Amino acid sequence: MSLNTISNIGVNIQEKATVIWNVADMLRGPFKPHEYGLVILPMTVVKRFNDCLMPTYNEVQETYQNVKHLAVIDGFLTTASGYQFYNISKFTFDSLLADPQNIEANFRDYLAGFSSNIQDILAKFDFDNIIKRMVESNTLYLVIREFNTPKGYLGPDKISAVDCGYIFEDLVKRFSESYGEEAGAHFTSRDIIYLMTDILLNEADLATEGNITVYDMT
Structure with missing residues (x-):
């Protein structure tokens, strides 16, 4: 991979992460800067799903309508969704925004529609309490609206799973820095990983040596 390619990848990831992070403009006042990530990170995950x-x-x-009477339905629903997760709620981001008066109840219904593996992820974010704070500060609708704009689109046809992971890493980095923490304590940035790989494989003949095994002491 050339340095230009690496640079372009880094720029694209940072641009998308910046767009998402700018949703924090909706949170000024009710949330302090070091709390923005408490909203942005789980919302990014939910929007990706x-x-x-x-x-x-x-x-x-x-x-779901055909199998909801059965004792075990996960297999049918994951097959229908095409992923190892699904959502049976009737709501989407579009329909949530169509009913601002009931945004909290409808959004909770939407989240409750996710399969159990996604519920576990949301529980780790303590998202329920964050939703309460957004409702109290009248920012829930605004945040959902921002994530539903074209700039907040995170579909796999535009953003690969790998790039989405990099975007999330970039957001974690920004969140860490807002705490005044060292971002390197949480992850290694892409440019450093590419540089380390180039150094390690500098003298390797990949055409004839085949697979290369590298020991990562971390």
Whole structure:
């Protein structure tokens, strides 16, 4: 991979992460700068899941109606969604915004529709308490609206799983820095990883040596 390619990847990831992080403008006042990540990180995860599932939304809804009386339904729903997760809620980000008066109840219904593996992820974010704070500060609707704009789109047709991971890492870095922490304590940035790989494989003949094993002491 050339240095230009590495540079372009880094720029694209940072640009998308910046766009997402700028949603924090909606949070000024009710949330302190070091708390922005408490909203931005889980919302990024939820929006990624939402955008992944939208193409099979109708299939999942139809399948759920057909199998909801059965004792075990996960297999049917993951097959319908095309992923190892799904959402059976009738709500989407579009329909949530269409009913601002009931945004909290509808958003909670939307989140409750996710499969159990996604529920575990949301529980680790302590997202329930964050939603309460957004409702009290009248920012829940605004945040959902911002994430539903074209700039907040995180679908796999535009952003690969790898790039989405890099974007999330960049957001974690910004969150850490807002705490005044060292970002390096949480992850190694992409440019450093590329440089380390180039140094390690500098004298390797990849064409004839085949697989290369490298010991990572971390």
